[in-house]
Amino acid sequence: MEAGLQAHVAFHLTGKTQSDGLEAITGLDLRPALFAGYRDLTRLRYDFPLVLAQGAGEGRAPVQSLSAVIDGALRKIVQAGEADRLTKHALRLEREIRVLVAAGVAGSLSSLLDKAAWRPMAQADVLFRDSLARLRAALELDGEIVDCDKAMPARLLAHLWRAMQRRKARAARADIDRLVLRLSDILKADLVRSEAGRSAASLKAAFGAAHEHAFDFDAMSRLLQKAAPADTLSDSRRRRIRRLVATLQAQKFFPPPDRTTADGEFYAFAFDSAAGALDAYRERLPSMMDLAKAMAIAELEAAGAYKEERHDAFFADFATNGLDPRDAALFPDYLVRVDGGVMSAGDGARLMDILTAGLPMKVLVEIDDILEPSAAGGGQLVLGARSRQLASSAMAQGDIYVLQSPSSNLFRFRERIEAGLEYRGPALFSVFSGATGEAGGLPPYLVAAAALEARAFPAFVYDPALGGDWASRFYLQDNPQAELDWPVQSLGFEDEAHQRGAERLAFTMVDFLVCDRRYAASFARVPRARWNGHMVPVEASLGEGAEGAPETVPCLLMVDGDNRLHKVIVDRRAMREARRCREMWRSLQELGGIHNSHAQRLLTQERKAWEEQLRRTASASPAPAVEAPPPPASVAAAAAATELPEAASERKSEEAYIETPRCTSCNECIAINDKMFGYNRDKQAFIADVAAGTYRQLVEAAEGCQVSIIHPGKPRNPDEPGLEELIKRAEPFL
Amino acid sequence: MTSAATECLLRMYDEHHELEDYQSGVPRWCTGCGDNAILAAVQRLxxxxxxxxxxxxxxxxxxxxxxxxxxxxxxxxxxxxGRALPVAEGIKMARPDLNVFVNTGDGDCCSIGAAHWIHAIRYNMNMTVMLHDNQIYGLTKMQASPTSPKGLKSNTTPRGAYLEALNPLTVTLGVQNVSFVAQAVDWIPEVMYDIISAAFHHKGLSFVRIVQRCPEWLPKLLEPWLHDPEKVLLLEHEDAIRISPSLAQVYKNRRRHDPSDLDRARETASGFDPIPVGILYRNPRVPCYEELRTAAGLRSTERIRKGLEAEFDKFTVWPQQAAEGAPAE
Incomplete structure (x- = not known):
C-alpha cells in the first residue's frame, strides 16, 4: 500500500493523524460544499422569517412568510411604468428586515418596516418615501415577525393554537350565552305569571318611574290576580333551570371574546410541563363534566323537550364513561411544551400517559441537539433518541396525531400543524430547532435544514383522521428526494483552469456531522497535493462493507470562507453513524410505502407467477381453429315460452271500488254516507263498508265524485227499488 | 350547535305524530272543493x-x-x-327556527297582495307558499280574479272578462332571486304531495301554484283537464319529481324537464293546454334575506331596550334643552 493511502486509511480506522500530510479541520471554517450558496441567508428570499398574523382565523392565513406578504402587497400596488422602482424598493426593505431580524431585533412587521426604512436610503428621497407609503398601505396584515431560531417552533405552534382556541371559545361562548338567555327568558316568563310577578310592587317596578303616578298598580294587580294562568313551571323544573343558569354562568373554560385567560378568572391551557398539564386536567375534569352536562340539559330545556321521567336517570349517570368525542371537542385543548433535551424518564412516561389516555392535549417536544453522545457510552450518538422513541410509541398507538419536523420545514407543514391542532385527540409535535450551539457560524435554519437533508431528523406526519391504514395516514413526501437513501444535488464549480465544472453530490449524514464542532476529530483535511484516486465520495463508500482494510477512504467536499473547495477524509466512527442513520431512514421509508419490502416481495411473486403463466400459454399447442359459435338456442321458442303474463286482471266490475290514490279528499262521498265511505290514514277515500248503504248512494257518489274515481259495480241487493234506472246511471263508471 | 348527547336524546325520544294531530275542526269549505285536497296533502306532509x-x-x-x-x-x-306574505316574513325574521307556510288565494296574492308577492320572491325567505288558484273570488260569491280566463262571466264581468288571465308562474319566474317555482293540480294528489314536499325541503321561498277546482262557482271550468290525461303535461326529472309507474300508465304526456333551466322553465310555465305539472325551477344557491340580515349577537332584554331607547330618543323633546332653546340632538 502506498504511503499516502496508508496514512489516510490509518486515519479512517483510528481517527488519529499519524503523518504531516493530514490537517485537523478545527479553525478552518469549513462547511459542506453544498452550503456554498447559503453563506448569507439575509440575501435570500425563502420561507423565513415568518409573519404571525394578528386577528388570525378570520378568513386569513394565520402565518405567512415575509416574502409572500411583500409579494402580495407588491401585486396590489405595482403599475406599469413604476413596477421596477416599487419592486426594487420593496425588496430592499424586505432584505433590511431580514438583516434586522437576523441581528436579533424583534417586533411586528410594521415596526420592523419603520426601522428598516431608516437604514437603506435617506428619507429625503421622495421616490423612496412614496414607495414606502404605498407599500405600507397595501400590506394586508400585521403581526410579530419570527425568524427560524430556537424560540420559533414554540411561538409558531402557540400562535396557531391560540387562533384555534379563540375560534372554539367564540363558538362555545355563543352557545352558552344563547342558552343562558333562553333559560333566563323562561324564568322571567314564569316570574311574570307568578303571584309575586303580578303584585302591585312588581308591576310598579316593571313600569319605570316616569309616569307611575298615572296608574293604579293595586287595581292592576287585583285585575291580573284574577286571571291566574293555567300553567306555571313546576318547582323541580324551576330549580333545575336556575341551577343550569348558575353552572353556565360560572364556567371558567371559555372567556368572552374581549377577555383573555391572563387575569386568572378563566382557566389557562398552556403548560410548560406534562405534570402541570396533567394535574390541571384532573382538577378541572369535574367542572368540565358539569358544564358539558349543563349544556346538554339546557339544550333540551330550551327546546322544551326535557322530560324528567326519561332524562333524570340518563343525566344522573352522564359521562361516567367519558364524554362523547364530539362533546369533548367543544372544550379547549391543552398545549404542553416540553424541552426534549432535559426531559427525564419520568417526564417521558407522563407524556406517554397523556398521549395514550387520549387526553385533549397538544404536546410540543422540542429538541435542540440531536448529536449528543449516548449516555450508554460506546461513542454512539443518540440522534434525538428520546423524541424518536416518543414519536414511534405514539404512532404505534394508532390514534395519536404525530408530526415530526426540523424547524426549517415547519412553515411548509403549517396546514398539517393546524390539522394536528384540530384533530380530536392528542397530538405530538416533535421538533428539532437546529439551535445546537455547536455548529459554528451556521444559523439554526441551515442546521435544521441539514438535519432534514441528511435524514438525521426526517419530517413526517401520522394523521389518523386521514384514513384507516398507514398508506393514507403516513406522510413522508416532504423529505427531499424521499425515494433515495440520500438526496443528490448538483454542485457547480470553477476548476484550476478556470473552466466550469459540475458534480452530483449526495448530502449524507456525514455532511451533517461535519457541521458540528464536537465531531471535528473525525475529519481531516487532505492538502491538494496529496489528493489521490483512493479518496471516494462518502455515499459510494457507504455502500461498501465496513470490515477489513479498505482500499479506499471516504472523503467529503467542503468549502472554506472564500468558497474554495477542500477535500476532507472521514473516520470510521462518522461512517458508522451514517450507516445507522440510513437504517433508520430506510425503515421510515418502508412505513411510508417507499421500497416497501412486503410490497416488493409480493410484486416479485406475482411477476413470477405471471411469467410462468405466459410461458405455459406460449408452450401450449397452437391456437385451435376458431370454434363455430354455439348454435343459436331457440330464442324465439324461449321467448314464446316466457310470454308476459296476462296484464293484471282487471278488477271485477261487479264489485264496488275506489281508486284511492287519486282521491282528492273533497268530502263529496263522505257527505253522502260516512259509514259506507271512509278515509284512510292519508285522508283518501275507500269503501269502508259496502253494506252500510244503498246502491243508489254508491251511484250518486260516483256521479258526484269530482275526479270520477268511484266505481259502483253491480247492485248487491236485487230488491232495491229503481234498480234498472240506477244500473243505467252507473254504466259510465263501471 | 347542539351537544352530541342532546341530539342523541332528542332522536331517541322523537315524538311521532299522526294525521289527526294536525287536524283541527271540520273545514267549512264546500264539498268537492279543491282546498280539501291541499289540506290533506299538507297534513300528510x-x-x-x-x-x-x-x-x-x-x-x-x-x-x-x-x-x-x-x-x-x-x-x-x-x-x-293580501298581507299574508309580510306577516309570514316578520315571523320568519323573528323566529327563523319555525316552519313557515303561507296559504293564499289568487285574489289575495295576485290582486290586492301583488306588491307583497313580488317582493317576497325577491327576499327569498325560507318558507313554503301555496297559491290556491281557483280563478275566482269564491268567498264573496263569484267575482273575476286576476287569473280568471278571458271571457269568464262573473258578477263583476257579466259580459265576460275582458283581459287575458295573469299567469302567476311566469310572473314569479320573472322576479330577481326567484328560487323555487312549481305547479300542481288538485286532482292529481300524489304529484301535489310530492311537489309540496319538495317545496318544503327547498331552502328559500318556494312558490307552488295549485290549480284548484271551485265546484260551487266554476264547476265546469276545469272539466276538460280533469277528464283528459293528455291535457296534463307531467314534468319529470331525477332531480325533481319522479312519476310512479301507476301514474305513468294514466298520464302518458310527460316531459323531462331540468329544474335548473330558467329559460326553459319560463317557456314551459306559459302554457295552460296542456297544463304543466311539476317543478319548473329550483335554485338552492339564492341567498335568504333572513340570513343576510341576521344581526350578530343575542337579542337580550338589555339590547332590545337599548335599541328602543335609541329610537325613541330621536323623537324625545328634552325639557331642559327646549327651555334653553338648544336644538335637541
Missing part, C-alpha cells in the same frame, strides 16, 4: 316530516283558501287581505 306543531305556523290572508290555518292544529295567523 306534517305527519311524514314529524313537524312539531308548536314549531309550525300557517299564515294566510283573506279568501276561501285563507281559512286554511283554522284547520291546522299548529300555530296560525289569519291575516288581512
Amino acid at each position: 306534517c305527519r311524514d316530516e314529524d313537524l312539531r306543531p308548536e314549531k309550525t305556523v300557517f299564515v294566510s290572508g283573506i279568501g276561501c283558501s285563507s281559512r286554511f290555518p283554522h284547520y291546522m292544529k299548529t300555530y296560525g295567523f289569519h291575516g288581512i287581505h
Whole structure:
C-alpha cells in the first residue's frame, strides 16, 4: 500500500493523524460544499422569517412568510411604468428586515418596516418615501415577525393554537350565552305569571318611574290576580333551570371574546410541563363534566323537550364513561411544551400517559441537539433518541396525531400543524430547532435544514383522521428526494483552469456531522497535493462493507470562507453513524410505502407467477381453429315460452271500488254516507263498508265524485227499488 | 350547535305524530272543493316530516283558501287581505327556527297582495307558499280574479272578462332571486304531495301554484283537464319529481324537464293546454334575506331596550334643552 493511502486509511480506522500530510479541520471554517450558496441567508428570499398574523382565523392565513406578504402587497400596488422602482424598493426593505431580524431585533412587521426604512436610503428621497407609503398601505396584515431560531417552533405552534382556541371559545361562548338567555327568558316568563310577578310592587317596578303616578298598580294587580294562568313551571323544573343558569354562568373554560385567560378568572391551557398539564386536567375534569352536562340539559330545556321521567336517570349517570368525542371537542385543548433535551424518564412516561389516555392535549417536544453522545457510552450518538422513541410509541398507538419536523420545514407543514391542532385527540409535535450551539457560524435554519437533508431528523406526519391504514395516514413526501437513501444535488464549480465544472453530490449524514464542532476529530483535511484516486465520495463508500482494510477512504467536499473547495477524509466512527442513520431512514421509508419490502416481495411473486403463466400459454399447442359459435338456442321458442303474463286482471266490475290514490279528499262521498265511505290514514277515500248503504248512494257518489274515481259495480241487493234506472246511471263508471 | 348527547336524546325520544294531530275542526269549505285536497296533502306532509306543531305556523290572508290555518292544529295567523306574505316574513325574521307556510288565494296574492308577492320572491325567505288558484273570488260569491280566463262571466264581468288571465308562474319566474317555482293540480294528489314536499325541503321561498277546482262557482271550468290525461303535461326529472309507474300508465304526456333551466322553465310555465305539472325551477344557491340580515349577537332584554331607547330618543323633546332653546340632538 502506498504511503499516502496508508496514512489516510490509518486515519479512517483510528481517527488519529499519524503523518504531516493530514490537517485537523478545527479553525478552518469549513462547511459542506453544498452550503456554498447559503453563506448569507439575509440575501435570500425563502420561507423565513415568518409573519404571525394578528386577528388570525378570520378568513386569513394565520402565518405567512415575509416574502409572500411583500409579494402580495407588491401585486396590489405595482403599475406599469413604476413596477421596477416599487419592486426594487420593496425588496430592499424586505432584505433590511431580514438583516434586522437576523441581528436579533424583534417586533411586528410594521415596526420592523419603520426601522428598516431608516437604514437603506435617506428619507429625503421622495421616490423612496412614496414607495414606502404605498407599500405600507397595501400590506394586508400585521403581526410579530419570527425568524427560524430556537424560540420559533414554540411561538409558531402557540400562535396557531391560540387562533384555534379563540375560534372554539367564540363558538362555545355563543352557545352558552344563547342558552343562558333562553333559560333566563323562561324564568322571567314564569316570574311574570307568578303571584309575586303580578303584585302591585312588581308591576310598579316593571313600569319605570316616569309616569307611575298615572296608574293604579293595586287595581292592576287585583285585575291580573284574577286571571291566574293555567300553567306555571313546576318547582323541580324551576330549580333545575336556575341551577343550569348558575353552572353556565360560572364556567371558567371559555372567556368572552374581549377577555383573555391572563387575569386568572378563566382557566389557562398552556403548560410548560406534562405534570402541570396533567394535574390541571384532573382538577378541572369535574367542572368540565358539569358544564358539558349543563349544556346538554339546557339544550333540551330550551327546546322544551326535557322530560324528567326519561332524562333524570340518563343525566344522573352522564359521562361516567367519558364524554362523547364530539362533546369533548367543544372544550379547549391543552398545549404542553416540553424541552426534549432535559426531559427525564419520568417526564417521558407522563407524556406517554397523556398521549395514550387520549387526553385533549397538544404536546410540543422540542429538541435542540440531536448529536449528543449516548449516555450508554460506546461513542454512539443518540440522534434525538428520546423524541424518536416518543414519536414511534405514539404512532404505534394508532390514534395519536404525530408530526415530526426540523424547524426549517415547519412553515411548509403549517396546514398539517393546524390539522394536528384540530384533530380530536392528542397530538405530538416533535421538533428539532437546529439551535445546537455547536455548529459554528451556521444559523439554526441551515442546521435544521441539514438535519432534514441528511435524514438525521426526517419530517413526517401520522394523521389518523386521514384514513384507516398507514398508506393514507403516513406522510413522508416532504423529505427531499424521499425515494433515495440520500438526496443528490448538483454542485457547480470553477476548476484550476478556470473552466466550469459540475458534480452530483449526495448530502449524507456525514455532511451533517461535519457541521458540528464536537465531531471535528473525525475529519481531516487532505492538502491538494496529496489528493489521490483512493479518496471516494462518502455515499459510494457507504455502500461498501465496513470490515477489513479498505482500499479506499471516504472523503467529503467542503468549502472554506472564500468558497474554495477542500477535500476532507472521514473516520470510521462518522461512517458508522451514517450507516445507522440510513437504517433508520430506510425503515421510515418502508412505513411510508417507499421500497416497501412486503410490497416488493409480493410484486416479485406475482411477476413470477405471471411469467410462468405466459410461458405455459406460449408452450401450449397452437391456437385451435376458431370454434363455430354455439348454435343459436331457440330464442324465439324461449321467448314464446316466457310470454308476459296476462296484464293484471282487471278488477271485477261487479264489485264496488275506489281508486284511492287519486282521491282528492273533497268530502263529496263522505257527505253522502260516512259509514259506507271512509278515509284512510292519508285522508283518501275507500269503501269502508259496502253494506252500510244503498246502491243508489254508491251511484250518486260516483256521479258526484269530482275526479270520477268511484266505481259502483253491480247492485248487491236485487230488491232495491229503481234498480234498472240506477244500473243505467252507473254504466259510465263501471 | 347542539351537544352530541342532546341530539342523541332528542332522536331517541322523537315524538311521532299522526294525521289527526294536525287536524283541527271540520273545514267549512264546500264539498268537492279543491282546498280539501291541499289540506290533506299538507297534513300528510306534517305527519311524514314529524313537524312539531308548536314549531309550525300557517299564515294566510283573506279568501276561501285563507281559512286554511283554522284547520291546522299548529300555530296560525289569519291575516288581512293580501298581507299574508309580510306577516309570514316578520315571523320568519323573528323566529327563523319555525316552519313557515303561507296559504293564499289568487285574489289575495295576485290582486290586492301583488306588491307583497313580488317582493317576497325577491327576499327569498325560507318558507313554503301555496297559491290556491281557483280563478275566482269564491268567498264573496263569484267575482273575476286576476287569473280568471278571458271571457269568464262573473258578477263583476257579466259580459265576460275582458283581459287575458295573469299567469302567476311566469310572473314569479320573472322576479330577481326567484328560487323555487312549481305547479300542481288538485286532482292529481300524489304529484301535489310530492311537489309540496319538495317545496318544503327547498331552502328559500318556494312558490307552488295549485290549480284548484271551485265546484260551487266554476264547476265546469276545469272539466276538460280533469277528464283528459293528455291535457296534463307531467314534468319529470331525477332531480325533481319522479312519476310512479301507476301514474305513468294514466298520464302518458310527460316531459323531462331540468329544474335548473330558467329559460326553459319560463317557456314551459306559459302554457295552460296542456297544463304543466311539476317543478319548473329550483335554485338552492339564492341567498335568504333572513340570513343576510341576521344581526350578530343575542337579542337580550338589555339590547332590545337599548335599541328602543335609541329610537325613541330621536323623537324625545328634552325639557331642559327646549327651555334653553338648544336644538335637541
